[in-house]
Amino acid sequence: MVKGNGVAAAMAERSWPRSLTEVPYWVFQDEDVYEAEQANIFHGPFWSYLCLEAELAEPGDFCATFIGEQPVLVTRDHDGEVYAFENRCAHRGALIAMEHYGHAREFTCVYHAWTYNLQGDLTGVAFEKGINGKGGMPESFCKAAHSPRRLRLANVHGLIFGSLDNDVPDIEEYLGQEVLDRIERVLGGRKPVVLGRFTQTLPNNWKLYVENVKDSYHASILHLFFTTFGLNRLSQKGGIIVSESGAHHVSWSAIDREAEADRYYKEQNIRSESEYQLEDPSLVDSFSEVGDDITLQILSVAPGFVLQQIQNSIAVRQILPTGVDRTNLNWTYLGFEDDTEEQRLIRMKQSNLVGPAGYVSMEDGAIGGFVQRGIAGASTEFATVQMGGDQAVSSESRVTEASIRSFWKVYREAMGFSIEEAA
Amino acid sequence: MDALNLISRAQGHYVRAIDDGPIEDWPEFFTDNAFYKVTTADNHRRGLPAGIIWANNKAMLKDRVSALKEANIYEPHAYRHLLGQPAILEESESGATSETSFVVLRVTGNGPTDVFASGRYLDRYVFVDGKTLIDERIVVCDSSRTDTLLVLPL
Ligand code: FES
Ligand SMILES: [Fe+2]
Numbered sequence: 370m371v372k373g374n375g376v377a378a379a380m381a382e383r384s385w386p387r388s389l390t391e392v393p394y395w396v397f398q399d400e401d402v403y404e405a406e407q408a409n410i411f412h413g414p415f416w417s418y419l420c421l422e423a424e425l426a427e428p429g430d431f432c433a434t435f436i437g438e439q440p441v442l443v444t445r446d447h448d449g450e451v452y453a454f455e456n457r458c459a460h461r462g463a464l465i466a467m468e469h470y471g472h473a474r475e476f477t478c479v480y481h482a483w484t485y486n487l488q489g490d491l492t493g494v495a496f497e498k499g500i501n502g503k504g505g506m507p508e509s510f511c512k513a514a515h516s517p518r519r520l521r522l523a524n525v526h527g528l529i530f531g532s533l534d535n536d537v538p539d540i541e542e543y544l545g546q547e548v549l550d551r552i553e554r555v556l557g558g559r560k561p562v563v564l565g566r567f568t569q570t571l572p573n574n575w576k577l578y579v580e581n582v583k584d585s586y587h588a589s590i591l592h593l594f595f596t597t598f599g600l601n602r603l604s605q606k607g608g609i610i611v612s613e614s615g616a617h618h619v620s621w622s623a624i625d626r627e628a629e630a631d632r633y634y635k636e637q638n639i640r641s642e643s644e645y646q647l648e649d650p651s652l653v654d655s656f657s658e659v660g661d662d663i664t665l666q667i668l669s670v671a672p673g674f675v676l677q678q679i680q681n682s683i684a685v686r687q688i689l690p691t692g693v694d695r696t697n698l699n700w701t702y703l704g705f706e707d708d709t710e711e712q713r714l715i716r717m718k719q720s721n722l723v724g725p726a727g728y729v730s731m732e733d734g735a736i737g738g739f740v741q742r743g744i745a746g747a748s749t750e751f752a753t754v755q756m757g758g759d760q761a762v763s764s765e766s767r768v769t770e771a772s773i774r775s776f777w778k779v780y781r782e783a784m785g786f787s788i789e790e791a792a
Numbered sequence: 793m794d795a796l797n798l799i800s801r802a803q804g805h806y807v808r809a810i811d812d813g814p815i816e817d818w819p820e821f822f823t824d825n826a827f828y829k830v831t832t833a834d835n836h837r838r839g840l841p842a843g844i845i846w847a848n849n850k851a852m853l854k855d856r857v858s859a860l861k862e863a864n865i866y867e868p869h870a871y872r873h874l875l876g877q878p879a880i881l882e883e884s885e886s887g888a889t890s891e892t893s894f895v896v897l898r899v900t901g902n903g904p905t906d907v908f909a910s911g912r913y914l915d916r917y918v919f920v921d922g923k924t925l926i927d928e929r930i931v932v933c934d935s936s937r938t939d940t941l942l943v944l945p946l
Binding site for chain 2: 563593594647697702728731732735
């Protein structure tokens with residue numbers, strides 16, 4: 370669905386407020402915007418998370434995934450390298466592979482049996498020479514010229530990212546040093562093991578989930594568990610990192626050895642201050658994940674990737690739009706090869722915190738739908754994102770919507786809207 | 793009574809506790825050291841250990857209930873479980889293993905009745921003191937997708 374200048378021109382006719390504190394609601398509702406996103410964002414100069422290198426351990430292993438709505442096949446060939454190409458047969462467009470994860474010697478399209486090797490080269494065309502000298506492909510047909518489009522690939526500490534746009538900057542430049550360091554902090558030098566994969570279907574536009582991930586303001590208010598068990602209080606030591614480009618973010622908090630008083634919460638009289646106790650408190654027993662004091666690190670890479678460390682629950686999330694108001698959220702829960710049995714058990718228990726039934730994340734599955742429904746009929750109005758000012762920069766405070774503002778800054782530029790003073 | 797009877801009776805009450813309440817009764821169908829997990833057919837087939845819900849004792853199940861009553865925020869909703877006939881795989885005086893198909897319908901808010909999940913219970917029951925208790929229940933959902941969120945247990 371790559372559209373050329375037509376889509377870009379149509380988007381330039383729309384005006385977006387200059388101030389980063391206003392987000393027009395039509396951006397979550399408009400089918401044309403959704404379509405333009407597929408071209409300008411997902412087929413554009415962005416890196417999208419595809420899968421884990423650990424999921425392609427052996428030559429022949431493959432993963433069928435997506436960039437936006439674009440089906441993509443990621444493989445490991447016998448040369449040990451990882452390859453990725455569009456999962457669409459060069460003949461008439463059927464999916465080349467349908468299984469999500471699997472192992473193959475080569476790929477044979479089920480429709481007319483055209484075959485591809487693990488690098489995505491077209492290697493065989495059924496009845497290419499016809500039968501008894503009749504029919505078949507024309508003499509001039511060149512298989513080499515009919516292969517699915519290859520993707521640019523990058524491997525960041527075992528995370529495989531791909532881009533459909535050759536003009537995307539190198540991944541190091543794209544992420545920036547601070548985000549790279551924070552990915553390395555969790556994954557560097559370690560061999561991840563997949564503990565489970567779950568998909569949550571969200572009744573909302575994909576960007577509402579992106580906002581939610583970048584929104585450290587809501588975490589200890591909406592999610593009672595975080596606050597009650599001291600997993601994440603806004604008054605804890607921590608901060609927000611906004612990448613230099615504005616596209617990515619890290620929110621983190623750490624055990625404060627000088628244990629600050631929690632008077633801030635008492636003063637606010639919010640519902641997070643409760644007497645709620647667990648009958649089995651071992652759920653929140655934890656170990657120092659990588660030898661530092663950081664107990665929570667939520668990291669996002671635009672457009673749709675999240676790396677999560679919540680205590681010892683490590684997961685990657687892939688945000689995939691499936692319609693203007695439908696989103697697939699893919700969770701992959703991770704452990705590491707050198708986990709002790711005890712550490713593995715802690716990860717299992719803490720997996721109850723996240724995912725579709727997670728004590729601290731189940732609300733996030735529904736809240737986007739509440740917004741989607743709340744803004745129905747309000748396409749000319751705006752969300753207001755003023756917490757922590759109007760800038761899109763890093764801060765020590767997590768009572769800020771800075772990383773949300775920075776996402777919209779990058780987004781509106783990529784979409785080509787006209788930036789104007791709000792009426 | 794034979795295992796089929798014991799298990800059918802227990803399961804009838806189990807789904808009643810979830811669907812019509814009180815939900816506090818739900819953990820009482822398990823032994824103290826029961827294992828309960830909700831996973832997907834794909835994870836199960838691949839031997840991946842994690843679950844959407846993962847508990848290795850009854851206290852964790854009680855925490856599920858108190859969390860959904862006191863801590864978590866969600867739109868009110870209700871389930872209706874439809875169970876198949878349990879297939880008894882092994883049985884003895886003291887217990888049995890069985891497999892039971894289920895379909896769970898969900899009504900959220902004032903919404904329609906939707907099919908929320910289908911799958912099977914892989915169970916190990918113990919018969920103690922006249923009670924039929926679940927010592928292990930692995931809930932294997934057929935689909936890999938969970939719509940919006942899973943609040944009530946399956
Ligand atoms: S569509 Fe794939 S071989 Fe024809
Ligand atoms: Fe949240």
